[in-house]
Amino acid sequence: MRALVIDRPGTPEELHLVDLPLPVPVLDELLVRVIAAGVNPIDAKTRSGKGVSAAITGYPVVLGNDFSGVVVRSPYEGFSLQPGDEVYGMARVPRTAGTYAEYVAVTALSVARKPARLSHVEAAALPVAALTAWGMVVDMAEAKPGQRMLVHAGSGGVGHLAVQFAKSFGVHVTATGSTGSLDFLRELGADEVIDYTTTRFEEQVHDLDAVIDLIGNVYDNTGSRSLSVIRQGGILVNAPTGSWPTMAEEAAAAGIRATGYKVSSDARTLEGISALMDSGAARVHIDRVFALAEGAAAHHLVEAGHTRGKIVLRVTD
Numbered sequence: 001m002r003a004l005v006i007d008r009p010g011t012p013e014e015l016h017l018v019d020l021p022l023p024v025p026v027l028d029e030l031l032v033r034v035i036a037a038g039v040n041p042i043d044a045k046t047r048s049g050k051g052v053s054a055a056i057t058g059y060p061v062v063l064g065n066d067f068s069g070v071v072v073r074s075p076y077e078g079f080s081l082q083p084g085d086e087v088y089g090m091a092r093v094p095r096t097a098g099t100y101a102e103y104v105a106v107t108a109l110s111v112a113r114k115p116a117r118l119s120h121v122e123a124a125a126l127p128v129a130a131l132t133a134w135g136m137v138v139d140m141a142e143a144k145p146g147q148r149m150l151v152h153a154g155s156g157g158v159g160h161l162a163v164q165f166a167k168s169f170g171v172h173v174t175a176t177g178s179t180g181s182l183d184f185l186r187e188l189g190a191d192e193v194i195d196y197t198t199t200r201f202e203e204q205v206h207d208l209d210a211v212i213d214l215i216g217n218v219y220d221n222t223g224s225r226s227l228s229v230i231r232q233g234g235i236l237v238n239a240p241t242g243s244w245p246t247m248a249e250e251a252a253a254a255g256i257r258a259t260g261y262k263v264s265s266d267a268r269t270l271e272g273i274s275a276l277m278d279s280g281a282a283r284v285h286i287d288r289v290f291a292l293a294e295g296a297a298a299h300h301l302v303e304a305g306h307t308r309g310k311i312v313l314r315v316t317d
Contacts, residue, residue: 003101004295004313005060009049012299015100017292018060023097023105030111031073032087036124037099038066039290039298039311040157041240046093047299056094064099064313065091067106068114068123075108086114090127090265100295102316112270115277118284125157125284125310130273132263133161133212136237138169140261141210145170150205150229152222153214154190155181157310158239162212163188164282174205184285184308200225207231216243223247227254237261285309 001022006014025031043063045051068088071081081087089111091099096106114123136158137143143166151166153159154175166173167189175190178197185193194201208230215222216238223244226236236258238247251258276282287307290298292315301311 001102002292003062003097004064004292005062005100006047007059009047009053012044012047012296012303014047015063015295015299020062020101022103025073025075025105028075028108029105030071030075030081030087030108032067032069032104032106032111033072034067034069034099034102034104034315035120035317036068037064037292037313037315038124038126038128039295039302039313040065040128041302042128043093043098044299044302052094061094062098062101063093064101065093066124066127067091067099067104068120069104069316072103079108081108081111081113086120087111088114088120088123088127089267089270090131090263092265100292100313100315109267110265112267112274115274117278117280121286121289121312121314122284125286125312126161126273126277127265127270128263129157129310130161130284131266131269132158132239132261133165134269134273135264136212136239136261137162137165137171140237140259141212141235143169143171143210147171147209148207149173149210149212150201150208150226151175151190151212151214152226153177154185154188154193155308156214157307159212159214160184160188160285160309161282162214163190165276166212168276168281174201174208176201178306181308196220202226202229205229209234211236213238213244214240216240216247218243224250227251227256227258230256232256235259287311289314
């Protein structure tokens with residue numbers, strides 16, 4: 001099979017195509033022909049020597065966690081997903097080989113039927129971002145009707161899904177974004193939008209139940225400033241890892257609950273996300289689609305940090 005790999009940490013140009021043996025599924029794993037693979041910031045961080053690169057035990061490494069494709073081999077005859085079924089899900093790089101390849105072996109616990117109304121490209125954009133957004137908004141912030149929530153970076157891969165998931169639970173959502181993204185945020189359902197380039201969000205909102213912090217302190221101390229807009233008893237949920245090293249201490253000093261979040265690959269949650277997508281209550285936005293051989297260009301775009309929605313690699317037809 002063709003696969004996009006790195007032989008060592010480095011720049012996006014380290015990504016190159018090679019031929020590798022097909023993966024061999026074991027126990028509950030399915031063998032899936034990958035049609036499209038999502039590109040996430042964690043992929044770029046790992047490629048550069050950060051992210052989860054410390055767990056890499058040998059090279060070459062196939063990156064990529066998101067996929068959408070077709071089942072080639074099922075764990076057993078009576079399993080609910082059989083050859084020919086269209087599925088999507090999440091791999092666990094570097095514990096397993098990634099999805100920047102024509103085939104992937106993945107545990108059944110991380111695979112669900114593809115949303116019927118979505119293309120493979122759209123479905124491949126979902127798993128990591130949607131599971132992260134769901135975990136932050138629903139599991140951690142406990143979204144419910146009447147709640148008031150602020151979503152930072154609301155037009156990004158995780159953010160644009162977090163806005164929609166919160167709205168589907170009846171939450172009043174305020175979202176921050178750049179000038180050019182404000183109309184997009186309104187289209188997603190945000191009740192209020194704040195242009196972070198011209199307005200200090202802490203001057204516009206206060207006494208919030210929750211903040212979904214997708215920036216941390218990597219830009220303008222966004223995380224630290226967010227503590228002042230949360231009511232007592234509210235919560236701040238932060239990602240990505242390492243974006244705000246002093247979060248716990250600052251939150252404790254302010255008397256605010258705060259937690260980081262790391263994505264969990266869960267088929268049942270994916271099934272719930274599929275239902276939202278198929279009902280039309282949420283959608284995924286694709287910024288750009290690249291061929292597998294153009295992985296370096298996709299990583300450069302992700303690292304630039306100004307994408308709207310998601311970037312996807314088209315792996316096979």
